[in-house]
Amino acid sequence: MNDLMEKTLTSQEIYNGRVVHLFRDTVALPNGKEGVREVIRHPGAVCVIPVTEAGDVVMVRQFRYPFSTTLLEIPAGKMEQGEDPLDCAMRELSEETGAQASKWTELGVVYPSVAYLDEKIYIYLAHGLTFGKTHTDEDEFLHVEKYPLGTVLDMVMEGDIPDGKTQIAILKACRLLGL
Amino acid sequence: MNDLMEKTLTSQEIYNGRVVHLFRDTVALPNGKEGVREVIRHPGAVCVIPVTEAGDVVMVRQFRYPFSTTLLEIPAGKMEQGEDPLDCAMRELSEETGAQASKWTELGVVYPSVAYLDEKIYIYLAHGLTFGKTHTDEDEFLHVEKYPLGTVLDMVMEGDIPDGKTQIAILKACRLLGL
Numbered sequence: 001m002n003d004l005m006e007k008t009l010t011s012q013e014i015y016n017g018r019v020v021h022l023f024r025d026t027v028a029l030p031n032g033k034e035g036v037r038e039v040i041r042h043p044g045a046v047c048v049i050p051v052t053e054a055g056d057v058v059m060v061r062q063f064r065y066p067f068s069t070t071l072l073e074i075p076a077g078k079m080e081q082g083e084d085p086l087d088c089a090m091r092e093l094s095e096e097t098g099a100q101a102s103k104w105t106e107l108g109v110v111y112p113s114v115a116y117l118d119e120k121i122y123i124y125l126a127h128g129l130t131f132g133k134t135h136t137d138e139d140e141f142l143h144v145e146k147y148p149l150g151t152v153l154d155m156v157m158e159g160d161i162p163d164g165k166t167q168i169a170i171l172k173a174c175r176l177l178g179l
Numbered sequence: 180m181n182d183l184m185e186k187t188l189t190s191q192e193i194y195n196g197r198v199v200h201l202f203r204d205t206v207a208l209p210n211g212k213e214g215v216r217e218v219i220r221h222p223g224a225v226c227v228i229p230v231t232e233a234g235d236v237v238m239v240r241q242f243r244y245p246f247s248t249t250l251l252e253i254p255a256g257k258m259e260q261g262e263d264p265l266d267c268a269m270r271e272l273s274e275e276t277g278a279q280a281s282k283w284t285e286l287g288v289v290y291p292s293v294a295y296l297d298e299k300i301y302i303y304l305a306h307g308l309t310f311g312k313t314h315t316d317e318d319e320f321l322h323v324e325k326y327p328l329g330t331v332l333d334m335v336m337e338g339d340i341p342d343g344k345t346q347i348a349i350l351k352a353c354r355l356l357g358l
Contacts, residue, residue: 004242004249004320014194015201019295020217022194022201027244035318037244038199040219063183065206065216066297067290070183108338110346111246112291116198118245119292120341139214141183157354159287162299164343167289171350175336 003030006037019078042119046089047076049107049169050099050126051177056146057170058097058129063141072145072155073163074170076121085122093126095135097144102128107172112164123169125176149179182209185216198257221298225268226255228286228348229278229305230356235325236349237276237308242320251324251334252342253349255300264301272305274314276323281307286351291343302348304355328358 006027014022021041029035050058057074064071077092079085086104093099107123136142147155153174155161161170173179185206193201200220208214229237236253243250256271258264265283272278286302315321326334332353334340340349352358 004240004322006242006244015203017203017217018215020201020219022199024194024196025244029318030242030320033318036197038196039245040199041245061183063185063209064290064293065185065204066218066220066293066295071290071293073293108336109341110343111243111250111341112343113296113298114243114245114250114252114342116245117292117296121343139208139212141209143183157287157351162288162290163293164289164291164300164347167347168343168350171347171354172336175350 005030006035009034038116040117042117043081044079044085044120044122045076046079046085046092046122046124047074047165047169048089048093048124048126049074049173050093050097050101050129051149051173052129052146055149057149057152058099059145059147059152060096061143061145071163072161073166076165086124089122089124089126094132095137096142098132098134099126099129100132101126105176107169107176110165110168121165123165123172125169125173149174149177153179184209185214188213217295219296221296222260223258223264223299223301224255225258225264225271225301225303226253226344226348227268227272227303227305228253228352229272229276229280229308230328230352231308231325234328236328236331237278238324238326238331239275240322240324250342251340252345255344265303268301268303268305273311274316275321277311277313278305278308279311280305284355286348286355289344289347300344302344302351304348304352328353328356332358
């Protein structure tokens with residue numbers, strides 16, 4: 001694949017914010033010419049599809065500022081510095097829904113927008129749920145909603161759940177569970 | 180959902196580049212406090228899962244700068260100002276693989292990273308393929324590779340295709356096609 005490689009020539013930090021860390025790099029393209037690559041460096045994230053014994057998915061509805069609307073998603077969140085993805089998944093599930101899970105299954109990783117974003121989202125399926133108290137972040141507001149797995153699969157196929165990580169988690173979980 | 184709403188107080192443009200248009204906004208949170216939202220405004224994109232009569236998926240391998248490696252994806256690209264998603268899908272399929280398709284099926288839309296990115300990716304399934312010449316952008320270098328649909332489904336389930344839009348397109352297409 002050497003004929004596809006790009007080599008970094010310069011890297012300029014544009015902005016280092018709360019979530020977005022933006023760089024503007026110049027690169028040597030495979031044809032020897034110079035190109036520009038904008039890239040957002042992100043700490044990585046996790047998401048969890050929690051399925052109850054009755055077959056319901058525990059989901060969260062949140063206002064998503066870029067779209068000026070609320071979206072229905074599975075529980076998710078950013079990893080803290082040095083945090084293990086599974087530890088992060090357990091923490092986010094507990095914070096957002098109050099649930100603890102006794103059985104965790106890896107559903108792989110997603111790169112959400114590969115052209116300019118280095119974010120990786122680790123996906124987990126969680127079973128054996130028990131519920132305690134939620135404890136969301138100070139600037140985080142959400143509703144917990146439960147739907148049968150078959151219903152959320154229909155919603156994904158009909159376009160009613162636009163969030164990417166949620167679509168993948170539901171489609172993969174349904175295939176694994178024979179639905 | 181009024182108890183989840185956030186209201187924009189100020190919006191500051193941080194950077195307006197080739198792909199990334201970054202803003203730092205302040206918002207009124209549901210509890211009345213002030214919060215910060217970083218948001219990347221993006222023109223939107225399309226992707227196409229092209230399936231040949233023999234049941235092969237026509238894919239592209241590209242160097243993806245944020246990950247410093249090549250990734251296997253379905254054909255995709257950014258929408259031009261005012262461009263219709265389907266027109267863009269036809270253009271990108273032709274540019275990247277040389278293919279024209281006689282049958283197009285909508286597979287919905289994906290929001291790849293909803294917390295800070297307003298990108299929407301429209302997904303299409305393309306059948307009835309005929310092949311001509313590719314004509315990629317000046318700074319775009321890629322290999323075209325074909326794999327049976329069942330093989331790429333296995334690759335998605337086993338974690339060998341991390342690109343999000345490709346995972347969703349394959350999982351949805353396989354479900355639609357009864358695979």
